[in-house]
Structure formats: structure tokens, C-alpha cells
Amino acid sequence: MSAGDGFQVEPEDLRKAGDNATDIGDRLLRDRDDLAATAKSVSGGLDGFALTGAFSGCAQAWEDERRSLGRETRVAGERLHGNAGTYEEADDAARASLDATAGALGQAGG
């Protein structure tokens, strides 16, 4: 599908790219809590060490960041996939509109 210099798109490429991004986002979200688990394990093994408290805060912050990135990637994937449908719907609508116009012109000419 192309529109001269305006835009060019292959909706199937978009759909596939979107699905891949959603899958990558899901994998980032799936691994959650294992970083926090390392902090718990260290806390249990190093009673009295200051680094355990700092590590807990660090692990939690990175869990949050990883989750944000996972969600962001997933949202990007969903939007790419959704855009493929939007382009196709716009194309269908334009074609239907032209078909209707052609029909109307045919009638007028008959």
C-alpha cells in the first residue's frame, strides 16, 4: 500500500513487527521478581552487612524499571499491530467510497 511521497506501508509487516515487540515485552515481564529474590538471598546470608539494605533498594528499583520497559515494549507492539488494521480499514473505506462514487457516476451516465 503506498501513497506517492506521502506514506508507504505493508500492513502485514507492521502486524508481524507488532507481534514480535509484544512477545519481547512479555518476556521482559515474565522474568519479574528474580532480581528481588537475589536481594532476599543476600540478606539471609549476610546478616549485619550494610550492603544488604542498599542491595534490596537497588533490586526493587531495577525490578520496577524492568517492568516499565516490558510494559512499554508491549504497548509499542500492540500499537504497531493496531496500526496495521487501521491502515487496512482506511484503505477498505477509501476503496468502498470510490466504488460507491463509481456506481453513482454509472447510474448518472445510464
Place this chain on the structure above:
Amino acid sequence: MVTFVQLRDARPSSLAEAAETWELRAKDMGRRAAEIEAEVLGLLTRWSGSASQAAIQKLNELVEKLTDAHTAMQHVSDILDPAGRAITAAQADLVGAVEYAHRSGLTVEDDGSVSWLDWNPLEWGKDRETAQHASDLIQDALRRANEADAEAAADLRVAQFVAQDKASVSALSMSDDPQVEKAVEGFHELLDEAGSFELDGNRDKLQEITNIIQCLSPTEREAFLAQLSDEDLRTLQQHMRGTSDVLWRENGLPHWERLDLESSLLSAVSGQGVDRLSSVWSQLQPTPPEGSEYQKPGGPLDDGDRSWRDVDQGGVGDCWALATLAGKGTQDPSFYDGMVRPNPNGTVSIRLYDDDGNPHWLTVTGDLPVNENGNLAGAAGDSDHNAENSDNWPAYVEKALARGYEDGEDGTSGYENINADWPDQSVEILTGGEAHNIDATDVSTADIGRRIDSGQVVIISTEGVDNGPDMYVHSNESGNLVGGHAYFVKDVLPDGRVVLGNPWGPDGPDGEIILSQEEIREYGTKVTMEG
């Protein structure tokens, strides 16, 4: 500071294991970045136009963030691994020093001190020299372990801030997330409805707002907050605090539900979000003790080992609460596990309980009330109350109590509200269990012994005296008993006498006193027990 026993019993291999996990996860982030480049951006080469440019820019930003995360998480692994090796080496040297001492006929105590027992005075000089050498080896191992610990802790805190910065940037880019858009839309609808007259009141609308917020991730909450105006927040607070129940009409949020809603935002948003909430919702900060002002303390939340010994009462009259905080820990050290939780944005969440025993995480900002001399005005983690080197977790528990225990007459929270009360109230809010008071004249030390053996806290309140130099209501050979005060039971001796701890802290002349049953009956007023 890491002690001899802590280093001896440490399991530094947990650091190497953690480093391995972080390295694997760092590589995952790098792989995900490469996958977006190959499997997403690679498929978009036939797409052009303005939408394409926006999407490709967004995806390239994601690749950059994932690559940054890969580097930063690898850095965490690089902090953990050498720390683990340094502590392992220090531990091995410590064990070696102890073995050397034992081979030389010396005794090593649990505090790391080395002593000897030799009947031959001619050998004492040699013994002293050997003991000194063993002691030097032990101290050197401890010094190296503490250095590695401090360095790793500092580096990990920086790594935490790096993640928090990224999270707040991510939140801004999430502001058009459909989930957040839906939450903001729902919030505005409910806020409008909460402001209009409803026969059954607005509580159900406010509860729905709480649900909306609690269903959002921390990043989404930040994005959600960014889309609310200050006026929205003020209106919400006004509705939340406007509690009045008349017949079937219920307005505002009950005390703990309001605290839950405020805490769910405060604990999750970025540091900037915390500043904004604090300035718009002034009641988030309990009024500090007179003559003090809030400052960010330099000291740590804890040294990794919370203990009843950390509880030192300051200038707030909350012995009734701090006696429970210290006393419960003497009988059940696991009481402190998970009770105080630092959040990545610098706020601290404290587990308290409502009247029905339901737990609530009450979140307070990271600053604490400090006097003109720079010392903590309220509770502290040690006797000098220096905010720069004290373990500050007891101060945060006290701040949470000042904020959550009850509202003052003008509806505000403050340290003034926790001045003087009976300890049964503190047992309930701190442990979630029930408690009752009995007259001290009815007390049996055998009953106290049975209770503390089963891990219960027992608090003894003393009869009041005039303030001033005669603050003691009684003295015996073991110490002085402060009047109008609350003590926690540490132990019951075989002869039936009771060892009492003072929430003023374990150090100092008034840290402990031993009383007989008769003395408790004479100088006590109430004895608080669980159940």
C-alpha cells in the same frame, strides 16, 4: 559495622550467586534490545510516512533504554562479585586467625577479643604477644570486610538512583499508555461524582478511585499523577477528609482507607512526585515535635540487623509505644522482619495494624525531625541520637505512628498526638494482636515468665511523679525506676525477679532495672499483656 560473629557466620557465596543472576539478566536486556532491532525495526523498512517516523523513533528509544539497562545491570553484577570475593577472603583470614589462636592455646570471644589462661607467669609475655598478633589478624579481617561492605553499599545506592531516574523518564513516556489514560478518565468522572450530592454519600466513589490507583504499576502511577492537576489532588484530599456518616449517607474515607490511598501514591511515584504530593497534601507530613524541623538524615535505615537495642526514645512522650517496639523484639526478633521497608523514591513504608488487626503499609517521606543541634528530636537508633550515623528505622516507625495513630482535634497528624497513652494501644497498632491492661497490684511474675517464654511482650507502666530532679519513683541496687514511664520485660530470673528494659535505650545508667513482684505491685500502675 560488621561484627566478629556476623563475619564468621556470613555466607558471602550468596553475593557470587546474585552477581551471576544479575549478569544473566543484564545479558537478557541486551538480547531484547538486539531483538527489537532485528525483529521489529528490521521489519519496518518498507514503512514510510510521519507515523513511521514517530514509531521508529520510539522503538529506537526503547533499544537505547534496554541497552542502558544492560550496562547498568552488568554494573550491579560487577559490584556484587568483587564484594563477595573480598568478604570471602576476609572471612577466610578471620577463620585462619581464630584457628591460629586456638592452636596457640588462646581463647577467642564472640566479640573478637583474644585472651589466654596460662598458669606459668614466665610464659605470660609470650602469650600476650601471640594474643596481640591473633587480635591484629582478626581486626584486620574485620576492617577489610567492613571496607568491602561500605564500598558495595555506596555503589549499590548509586545503582538504585540510576534505576529510579530511568523509571521517572519511562513514566513520562508512558503518559499516553491506554491503561493510564483510562485511569485518569475514570478518576475525573469519579471525582466529579464525589463532589455532587448523592443520597448515599461519596465513599463508594472514593473507594473506586483507590482501586484504580492500586491497580496501576509504580511507573503507571507516576504517569497518572503527572496528568492530575494540583487542584484535582486538593479536591480529592478534601473529599477524602470530609468524613461524615449520617444514617445511610457515608462521606469521605475512613482513617485507614485514606492512609492507604495516600500511601499507595506516595510509595510508588518518583522523587519529584513525592515532592509534589508533599507540597499539595500538606497533611502527609505529621507536625514535628516543637523546636524541630524536618531534614533528610545521613544515617542508614539499618545496619542489616534490626534489634531491640536500636530503640532509643527521644524528646517525644511515646514510651508507651517504644516500650512495645523494643519489648516485642526482645521476645521475638522476627517481629522486625519486613516491618520497615525503604522505597526506591526515598520514602519509607511501615507496617501498622488497624483496630481489627488488618495490616496497612503506611508510607512516610524520608525526612525526620531534627533539633537545632542536628540530632534526631524523636526516637533514634542509638543513644547519641546523631541523625548522621544512627540506624534510623525506629525513627521511621515513630513517624508512622505520629502520622497514623490518630488524627488530632483539628484533623491533622503530628508527634503531639502520640504523647502519652497506655501501652495496650501500641501493642495493637504495632503487632496487630489484642492486648489488655491489668492493675499492677494483681500481677504475678510467674505469669509474666510464662508469657515472655511464649514470645509475648509485657509492658509495665510506673506510677507518676512530678517532673524535675525527682523523676525516680524508686531505686534499688540494680538501678533507678523512672516514674510515669513504660518499661518492657526482658527476662524473668530464676528467683522470680523481673528484668525491665527502658525504651530510653540499653546504654546508660537507667537502661535496665530488676524488680521483685512486690516492687512491681508497689511502684507499677498497669501491666500490659497480649491477648
